[in-house]
Amino acid sequence: MSGRPLRVVIVGAGVGGLTLALLLRRRGVTAEVLEQAPELREVGAAVALAANGTRVLREVGLVDALERVSFEPTELIHRRGVDGHRITAHPVAGWYRDRFGAPFLGVHRVHLQLLLGEAWGPEHLHLGWRVTDIEQRDGAVRVRGADGREVDADVVVGADGVHSVVRSWVTGGDSAAYSGTSGFRGLVPVGQLTALPDPGAIQFWVGPGAHLLHYPIGDGSVINFLAVVEGPARWTSPVWMTDAEPGEHLAPFAGWHPAVTQMIDAAPQGPRWGLFSRPPLHRWNRGAVILLGDAAHAMLPHHGQGANQTIEDAAVLAAELAECGAEDVPGALDRYTARRRGRTRQVQLASWATSPALHLPDDSPALRQRDSRLARLPEDLAWMHGHDALATEGQPTAVTTARG
Numbered sequence: 001m002s003g004r005p006l007r008v009v010i011v012g013a014g015v016g017g018l019t020l021a022l023l024l025r026r027r028g029v030t031a032e033v034l035e036q037a038p039e040l041r042e043v044g045a046a047v048a049l050a051a052n053g054t055r056v057l058r059e060v061g062l063v064d065a066l067e068r069v070s071f072e073p074t075e076l077i078h079r080r081g082v083d084g085h086r087i088t089a090h091p092v093a094g095w096y097r098d099r100f101g102a103p104f105l106g107v108h109r110v111h112l113q114l115l116l117g118e119a120w121g122p123e124h125l126h127l128g129w130r131v132t133d134i135e136q137r138d139g140a141v142r143v144r145g146a147d148g149r150e151v152d153a154d155v156v157v158g159a160d161g162v163h164s165v166v167r168s169w170v171t172g173g174d175s176a177a178y179s180g181t182s183g184f185r186g187l188v189p190v191g192q193l194t195a196l197p198d199p200g201a202i203q204f205w206v207g208p209g210a211h212l213l214h215y216p217i218g219d220g221s222v223i224n225f226l227a228v229v230e231g232p233a234r235w236t237s238p239v240w241m242t243d244a245e246p247g248e249h250l251a252p253f254a255g256w257h258p259a260v261t262q263m264i265d266a267a268p269q270g271p272r273w274g275l276f277s278r279p280p281l282h283r284w285n286r287g288a289v290i291l292l293g294d295a296a297h298a299m300l301p302h303h304g305q306g307a308n309q310t311i312e313d314a315a316v317l318a319a320e321l322a323e324c325g326a327e328d329v330p331g332a333l334d335r336y337t338a339r340r341r342g343r344t345r346q347v348q349l350a351s352w353a354t355s356p357a358l359h360l361p362d363d364s365p366a367l368r369q370r371d372s373r374l375a376r377l378p379e380d381l382a383w384m385h386g387h388d389a390l391a392t393e394g395q396p397t398a399v400t401t402a403r404g
C-alpha cells in the first residue's frame, strides 16, 4: 500500500453506496459520496434483509438500530392462492438466526436509508450532485455533475442503481431484459386485513399466472406486499413504471382467497412495475471506474436479494480497496469482480427461475416436484443466505439448487 490516501468517489447514496462508504471508513479510507437527490428519502415500500446482508450491516454497527425498526417474521409460508391451503411452512424467527448467524428482517426502506445516512453523516455526503459524465485522465478519473461541478478520484464506484449512468459509461450502453411479468406494491395496516391468517409470517400465495408475496415491517403493524402478474407480453414504455387502469392490479386474482384480494384492494392502487434484470457483465469496470449493486447486476425481486447482494458487493469491494494504494487499483478491482461475478450471476438466475415455478396451473404435472422443492427450501437456499461476504477468502459459490 502506498503512502498517499486513496481518493474514492462513490456515485449514489443508496443501500450500496452508503454501506460501502461506512465499511471503507472502518478500514481507514474516507470516500466522497455524490447523490443526485436533495435529501436521503428512498421512495418505495419495504425491503427484506436476509442474513447475508444483516451480517454485513452488523459489521458497521447498525443491526441493533435496524432491529428496533424492523420485524422478524415468524414463519415462511407458501399457500395455494385460491383456497389458502398451506403447501409448506418453515420457522423463521429464532431458527433462521441460529442457522445462518444473523437475522432476517422486514424494514421500511425509508428507515433503512435514514439509518445508513445518519451513520455516515453529512460531512462527506454531497446531496443534489447528479453525475452526468466521467472522463478517464492520466492517473485519475474526473467525475462531472449536471451543474458543471467536477471532482477527481483514483477510483470511482458506480452505486447509482438500476438506471446507472456509470454503467452506461462502463459498458457503452446496454438494454435490460424484461421478464414478461410486472408487479404492484403496497403497504396496508394489518388491522385492515381481517381475512389474513398468520399476519406475522412472510407468505407467498401462489397460483396460475400470478403470486402475492407479503411480510410485516416495522413493529409488525404494517404489511408490505408485492403482487406479481404475468404480462404485459412486451414492455413498450421507456421507463420501468407505468400507470395502470383502475382494477388492473386485482383482475389476475379474481376468485382467489379473500386474504389476497382484501390485501391488494386495501392499498391505494399504485403504478405497474415492469420486472427487469440487467444482463450479466464480464467486466464490471472500465479503467478505475467500477460498478456495484443494481448498477452491476439488477435482478428480479423473487428471492428478495437485490439489496442483500448489493451489501455483499460493498463488503468485498471495501476489503479489496482498503488493502490497496492508488497504483494497485486495477488489481483490487479485478479481485473484487472475480469474487462477485459468479455469485451474483447465480442469484440472478435463481431469481429469474422462481416466478414461473410459482405461477404453475393447479393441474400442472410439475406441481408435485415444485412443492417438494418448497419443502426443502431452507436448506436449498443455505448457499444464498449463509454466505459470509466478510470472509477474507472467497467462499465456494457452487449452486446445487439455483431455484426458488
Ligand SMILES: Cc1cc2nc3c(=O)[nH]c(=O)nc-3n(C[C@H](O)[C@H](O)[C@H](O)COP(=O)(O)OP(=O)(O)OC[C@H]3O[C@@H](n4cnc5c(N)ncnc54)[C@H](O)[C@@H]3O)c2cc1C
Pocket (backbone or CB within 6 Å): 011, 012, 013, 014, 015, 016, 017, 034, 035, 036, 037, 046, 047, 048, 049, 129, 130, 131, 132, 159, 160, 161, 162, 163, 164, 165, 183, 185, 226, 273, 292, 293, 294, 295, 301, 303, 304, 305, 306, 307, 308, 309, 310
Ligand atoms: C419491487 C421490488 C422489491 C424489492 N424487494 C427487495 C427485497 O425484499 N430485498 C432485497 O434485498 N432487495 C429488494 N429489491 C431490490 C433492492 O431495492 C435493490 O437491489 C437495491 O436498492 C440496490 O441498491 P443500490 O445501492 O445498487 O441502488 P439504489 O438503492 O437504487 O441506490 C442508487 C442511488 O443512486 C442515486 N443516483 C442514481 N443516479 C445518480 C446520478 N447520476 N448521480 C448521483 N446519484 C445517482 C439514486 O438517487 C439512489 O440514491 C426490490 C426491488 C424491487 C423493484
